[in-house]
Amino acid sequence: MTPTSSLKLTWSSALESGDRATDVQHKYLIEIINELAEAIETGKAGQSIRKILNLLKQYTDWHFCREELCMERRQCPAAAANKEAHKHFMRTFDAFAEEYKVSGGSEDIAMRMYKTLTDWLVMHIQKIDTNLASCPDNGCSR
Numbered sequence: 202m203t204p205t206s207s208l209k210l211t212w213s214s215a216l217e218s219g220d221r222a223t224d225v226q227h228k229y230l231i232e233i234i235n236e237l238a239e240a241i242e243t244g245k246a247g248q249s250i251r252k253i254l255n256l257l258k259q260y261t262d263w264h265f266c267r268e269e270l271c272m273e274r275r276q277c278p279a280a281a282a283n284k285e286a287h288k289h290f291m292r293t294f295d296a297f298a299e300e301y302k303v304s305g306g307s308e309d310i311a312m313r314m315y316k317t318l319t320d321w322l323v324m325h326i327q328k329i330d331t332n333l334a335s336c337p338d339n340g341c342s343r
């Protein structure tokens with residue numbers, strides 16, 4: 202991926218988790234988040250954020266569930282911490298989504314949400330998801 206703006210996230214090898222399917226899913230999550238970045242940068246966050254948030258919520262739910270299963274199957278020591286971190290993320294996400302809904306959608310909330318979500322995601326992948334690399338690969342994701 203090549204950055205096309207200052208806000209957008211760029212995939213790098215530092216984000217490789219040690220599981221190919223998880224990486225593909227993370228790349229798609231980054232694509233969705235970059236749509237949010239584009240909406241903010243073009244001043245269209247108010248119009249398109251609802252659609253982006255719905256997609257992000259649905260995909261994140263599915264991805265977290267799949268990633269948690271993969272960690273369990275590979276007996277990854279980070280599995281419990283991963284589950285906890287996912288729960289925390291969903292609470293943060295839901296709080297932002299609610300704030301956005303109640304406020305009617307300001308660009309300020311969109312920006313704060315974008316910053317919080319991207320900082321969390323990058324840190325989470327690097328700190329927790331990359332633990333998959335040191336767990337036995339039993340082919341759970343193939």
Ligand SMILES: [Fe+2]
Pocket residue numbers: 268283287325329330
């Ligand atoms: Fe995770």
